[in-house]
Amino acid sequence: MLQRFFATLRMTENKELEGELLQMEIKVLKDILDANEQIAERNRQLLDSNSVFAVNLMSTPGAGKTSLILQTLKELKGETKIGVIEGDVSSSLDAEVIGKEGVPVIQINTGGECHLDANMLSSALNALPLQDIGLLLIENVGNLVCPAEFALGENKKVLISSIPEGDDKPFKYPLMFHTVDAVLINKIDLLPYLKFDTAVFSQVIKGINEKVEIFQISCATGQGIEQWVSWLQSQMNQRYGG
Ligand SMILES: Nc1nc2c(ncn2[C@@H]2O[C@H](COP(=O)(O)OP(=O)(O)OP(=O)(O)O)[C@@H](O)[C@H]2O)c(=O)[nH]1
Ligand SMILES: [Mg+2]
Numbered sequence: 001m002l003q004r005f006f007a008t009l010r011m012t013e014n015k016e017l018e019g020e021l022l023q024m025e026i027k028v029l030k031d032i033l034d035a036n037e038q039i040a041e042r043n044r045q046l047l048d049s050n051s052v053f054a055v056n057l058m059s060t061p062g063a064g065k066t067s068l069i070l071q072t073l074k075e076l077k078g079e080t081k082i083g084v085i086e087g088d089v090s091s092s093l094d095a096e097v098i099g100k101e102g103v104p105v106i107q108i109n110t111g112g113e114c115h116l117d118a119n120m121l122s123s124a125l126n127a128l129p130l131q132d133i134g135l136l137l138i139e140n141v142g143n144l145v146c147p148a149e150f151a152l153g154e155n156k157k158v159l160i161s162s163i164p165e166g167d168d169k170p171f172k173y174p175l176m177f178h179t180v181d182a183v184l185i186n187k188i189d190l191l192p193y194l195k196f197d198t199a200v201f202s203q204v205i206k207g208i209n210e211k212v213e214i215f216q217i218s219c220a221t222g223q224g225i226e227q228w229v230s231w232l233q234s235q236m237n238q239r240y241g242g
Helices: 002-009 015-049 065-076 093-099 118-126 174-179 198-208 225-240
Strands: 053-059 082-088 105-109 135-139 156-162 182-186 213-216
Touching: 015 118, 053 065, 053 225, 065 082, 065 093, 065 135, 065 182, 065 225, 082 093, 082 118, 093 105, 105 118, 156 174, 174 198, 182 198, 182 225, 198 213, 213 225
Parallel strands: 053 135, 053 156, 082 105, 082 135, 156 182, 182 213
Antiparallel strands: none
16 A cells, blocks of 8 residues: 555656655665564564463465465364464455354454564464464455564464465465465366466466475365474474474
């Protein structure tokens, strides 16, 4: 929103003024990200003091974030106490779906913002019974740009890419692919019907981010969910012990 505001201001014939406005824009954005990082650090400390492992789930709209949360709940419900934060521009539809599973869930409506930020997360954390939670799944707003820039205080960032989106997204949104710890290629049950080269896609992602973990999953059939969940458990164990 802020970037749009500055872009409009910069639509001037005066090159000197345009340069000054660009500098001002860069400074304002840096200040916003610095302030966000400070709050994210406080969130990190709060989560850590309660031994809560937090995962920030990001994707385009409809790639399967809520479906993945449901599958993860199904696999882990007996073993790990899970809390969920649902981020959407508006509505509480996803929180209602998750709430039916009997886990604590908080809906954040960003009211137009295309991402969650650390301040929004801080309010939601205050409303959750953190002492009773071992794993916190945070569904970010569906977007491949802004969520990559705003730390929340999470332990891991996970991107869900889905087959219908096409395999060119790492070229178009490199920061997102560079930022995350794992990429889940979802909807692989649709591979027979759509053009998507998973081998090339994985190779391109590794070129951007050599440490990233890549899983092929289907939230519709359950394929690959076991591998994702066992990676998640190993990350939690590394952080807080088994
Ligand atoms: N075929 C197929 N459909 C899937 C799969 N995973 C999710 N879907 C469908 O994709 C649609 C979107 O899934 P959601 O889980 O709501 O996606 P989301 O990322 O939470 O969507 P937003 O919250 O709106 O951004 C739904 O119709 C799901 O049933 C999958 O593995 N295969
Ligand atoms: Mg959703």
